[in-house]
Amino acid sequence: MIGFWTLFYKELLRFWKVAFQTVAAPVLTALLYLLIFGHVLEDHVLVHGVRYTSFLIPGLVMMQVLQNAFANSSSSLIQAKITGSIVFVLLPPIPYSAFFAAYVLAAMVRGLMVGVGVLLATLWFAELRVVAPLWILVFALLSGALFGALGMIAGIWVEKFDQLAAFQNFLIMPLTMLSGVFYSIYTLPTFWQRLSHYNPVFYMIDGFRYGFFGVSDVAPEFSLGVVFACFAVVTALTLNLLKRGWKLRT
Amino acid sequence: MAAAVSIVDVVKNFGSLQALAGVSLEIAEGEFFGLLGPNGAGKTTLISSLAGLARPDSGSLKVLGHDVIKDFRQARRLLGMVPQELVFDPFFNVRETLQIQSGYFGIRKNDDWIDEILENLDLTSKANVNMRRLSGGMKRRVLVAQALVHKPPVIVLDEPTAGVDVELRQGLWQFVRRLNNEGHTIILTTHYLEEAEALCGRIALMKQGRVIALDTTANLMAAYPGASLEEVFVRTMNQ
Ligand SMILES: Nc1ncnc2c1ncn2[C@@H]1O[C@H](COP(=O)(O)OP(=O)(O)OP(=O)(O)O)[C@@H](O)[C@H]1O
Ligand SMILES: [Mg+2]
Numbered sequence: 001m002i003g004f005w006t007l008f009y010k011e012l013l014r015f016w017k018v019a020f021q022t023v024a025a026p027v028l029t030a031l032l033y034l035l036i037f038g039h040v041l042e043d044h045v046l047v048h049g050v051r052y053t054s055f056l057i058p059g060l061v062m063m064q065v066l067q068n069a070f071a072n073s074s075s076s077l078i079q080a081k082i083t084g085s086i087v088f089v090l091l092p093p094i095p096y097s098a099f100f101a102a103y104v105l106a107a108m109v110r111g112l113m114v115g116v117g118v119l120l121a122t123l124w125f126a127e128l129r130v131v132a133p134l135w136i137l138v139f140a141l142l143s144g145a146l147f148g149a150l151g152m153i154a155g156i157w158v159e160k161f162d163q164l165a166a167f168q169n170f171l172i173m174p175l176t177m178l179s180g181v182f183y184s185i186y187t188l189p190t191f192w193q194r195l196s197h198y199n200p201v202f203y204m205i206d207g208f209r210y211g212f213f214g215v216s217d218v219a220p221e222f223s224l225g226v227v228f229a230c231f232a233v234v235t236a237l238t239l240n241l242l243k244r245g246w247k248l249r250t
Numbered sequence: 251m252a253a254a255v256s257i258v259d260v261v262k263n264f265g266s267l268q269a270l271a272g273v274s275l276e277i278a279e280g281e282f283f284g285l286l287g288p289n290g291a292g293k294t295t296l297i298s299s300l301a302g303l304a305r306p307d308s309g310s311l312k313v314l315g316h317d318v319i320k321d322f323r324q325a326r327r328l329l330g331m332v333p334q335e336l337v338f339d340p341f342f343n344v345r346e347t348l349q350i351q352s353g354y355f356g357i358r359k360n361d362d363w364i365d366e367i368l369e370n371l372d373l374t375s376k377a378n379v380n381m382r383r384l385s386g387g388m389k390r391r392v393l394v395a396q397a398l399v400h401k402p403p404v405i406v407l408d409e410p411t412a413g414v415d416v417e418l419r420q421g422l423w424q425f426v427r428r429l430n431n432e433g434h435t436i437i438l439t440t441h442y443l444e445e446a447e448a449l450c451g452r453i454a455l456m457k458q459g460r461v462i463a464l465d466t467t468a469n470l471m472a473a474y475p476g477a478s479l480e481e482v483f484v485r486t487m488n489q
Contacts, residue, residue: 006353014341084337088396091301091331092354093323250264250304 004098011106027117048215053126058209059181069111069144070151077155096242107148136211143204146231252315254279254435260309269295271459284450291456301331330402338381355400370425406437447479
């Protein structure tokens, strides 16, 4: 257990020592999105009977939770691989499950810190209802964990930072952007609506938003099921990669 | 009693390159063992396999009777390794680095032992200096310190003296000798053959992934009377 706590603590320190880049910067990015889109569209759009700026906030929060959870575990692993300091965590007798848990939990902490930061900052600009806080918490935690684990896979897989950027630009960004952060998918043409249902991030944001407004495109229980299933699959895959030492142990 | 290290028929390929072509070795507890050979002979690959950093294609490796794959937690607890590459984590200072490494091995309060290691490696004055600010030789010493935080009974040093100044080399060997006298098994690779000659009780010479000579240092030297280990090395390699 001490091995796990140490690795978890080390991972927290790693982003906390540069919190300006890892926490403050993403909060600012989300605020800019809110100011620009909110300003342009506030007067024209009601979604599910909610004013656009308010509608936008949970999506932005979730988007930053996901992207930062992913960034944390992936950049930590790839940096350690490139500098070679990965040996320091490969030599000790840390079980795979503890290794996995430490990276994923640290990623969740960073994701949630950014998420809370975005939420607090945006409260200045729009009022926000909270109908079902438990749903909010559950979706934030589970989605952060899922993207933390995805970040581990990416960090183990890629060999250079530009490959990681490709992973982020061609997979993570489209998945999050095309998931209903900026709109309700029911405003989309049928084809794109159908396609959105194959995007797991859609369920994360939809369920998360339900916690705030009590309305959603699909039932939150269903969304939870989808997100949980994805998490289970990704966890099983990551543990298997760690067990085999894939790309970590030559 | 189990051998400190037992290696049986280990083969390791990197694509079409055979880095280890069936290596078997047994090292007893308390030995000071030298693993010598030219660049690319497979020394680091063998050591990495022992530490679980590389996965052999076949064969088995054990540390004090514990298989490094099936029983990896026990095997790793018993092994301390100084990697050949000069690696460090730029986020931390020397003391933090050693505290964190202790934690990875399940040790919470380790400051007495950390102080002793720092003292012996002449790092006390650098304890609170960030790793980035250390010279190459100092970083190397921190690597040695990191390998020792959990007082491993088997210690593997992969070229620990590369880039380390003369005075510290003496200090390092004194410390390692003391650990050996206290019962730690030492496995050493180095290209400084005088060091190996002075320190190692037994030596394996490796070439192209094979052990081509394995004997006590005295017996190896006796084969070529009057020659230094360096001459013995060159002649054996060219046989
Ligand atoms: N990760 C790797 N991928 C491909 N080939 C490798 C890898 N690691 C080692 N090799 C090859 O395996 C062979 C043995 O390398 P190794 O590092 O074990 O040699 P060594 O005896 O430690 O040499 P040196 O004295 O230079 O440290 C070399 O031909 C090397 O190029
Ligand atoms: Mg080597």
